[in-house]
Amino acid sequence: GQxxxxxxxxxxxxxxxxxxxxxxxxxxxxxxxxxxQRPGGHPVFLIQLVKSGEVKKQKRLTFQFGEAKKNSxxxxxxxxxxxxxxxxxxxxxxxxxxxxxxxxxxx
Amino acid sequence: xxxxxQSPTHLIKTRGQxxxxxxxxxxxxxxxxxxxxxxxxxxxxxxxxxxxxERGRGNxxxxxxxxxxxxxxSELNVNALLLGDSAxxxxxxxxxxxxxxxxxxxxxxxxxx
Numbered sequence: 497g498q499x500x501x502x503x504x505x506x507x508x509x510x511x512x513x514x515x516x517x518x519x520x521x522x523x524x525x526x527x528x529x530x531x532x533q534r535p536g537g538h539p540v541f542l543i544q545l546v547k548s549g550e551v552k553k554q555k556r557l558t559f560q561f562g563e564a565k566k567n568s569x570x571x572x573x574x575x576x577x578x579x580x581x582x583x584x585x586x587x588x589x590x591x592x593x594x595x596x597x598x599x600x601x602x603x
Numbered sequence: 604x605x606x607x608x609q610s611p612t613h614l615i616k617t618r619g620q621x622x623x624x625x626x627x628x629x630x631x632x633x634x635x636x637x638x639x640x641x642x643x644x645x646x647x648x649x650x651x652x653x654x655x656x657e658r659g660r661g662n663x664x665x666x667x668x669x670x671x672x673x674x675x676x677s678e679l680n681v682n683a684l685l686l687g688d689s690a691x692x693x694x695x696x697x698x699x700x701x702x703x704x705x706x707x708x709x710x711x712x713x714x715x716x
Contacts, residue, residue: 526702527702529704529705537709538693538707538708538709538710539646539693539695539705539707540707541704541705541706544702544704584645584646591648591651591659591661592648593638593645593646593647593648594645595644595645596644596645
């Protein structure tokens with residue numbers, strides 16, 4: 497079956513540093529979604545990418561969909577303590593969630 | 604506006620028992636999906652229902668079943684509980700189907716002892 501892997505699994509950054517998580521699929525994706533889950537919370541939708549090579553920005557967050565539609569990335573510029581949580585990509589709409597990247601921001 | 608509501612929030616069951624989890628989607632949303640999330644892992648897709656019909660099923664045993672009612676609320680049933688069924692069960696609703704934004708409920712924490 498399809499697998500969606502994310503790296504790194506964990507990331508600790510100093511507040512103000514940048515952060516990037518990468519999502520890789522074993523098969524081509526029709527679209528990819530990104531979610532954020534705070535500790536003890538539930539996943540919250542961030543964005544959906546559909547087109548090959550698509551780049552979308554939300555304030556300090558930049559999302560990218562690979563040209564081959566098999567990978568994606570989320571980049572956060574100048575992290576803040578409010579960015580703490582686990583970031584998941586989800587392929588084939590919400591059928592396949594990635595393994596997640598847990599972000600810790602050190603004040 | 605009410606978000607996705609799930610009940611109960613916490614549940615403790617004994618091995619071999621049966622459990623029913625409930626989900627009420629956001630008003631106007633016709634699609635409900637169920638996920639199992641084990642601590643430290645991503646949500647694993649169990650079922651998707653749209654307009655009261657099953658539209659997708661993940662790799663879970665037949666002990667897991669679900670249904671969607673005319674008011675679009677949904678139930679997830681798990682029979683013959685195993686210790687490994689202990690997890691957070693999440694329900695998500697979306698306006699149409701899996702290609703639209705999913706709104707998750709707070710989940711039901713199931714512990715099987």
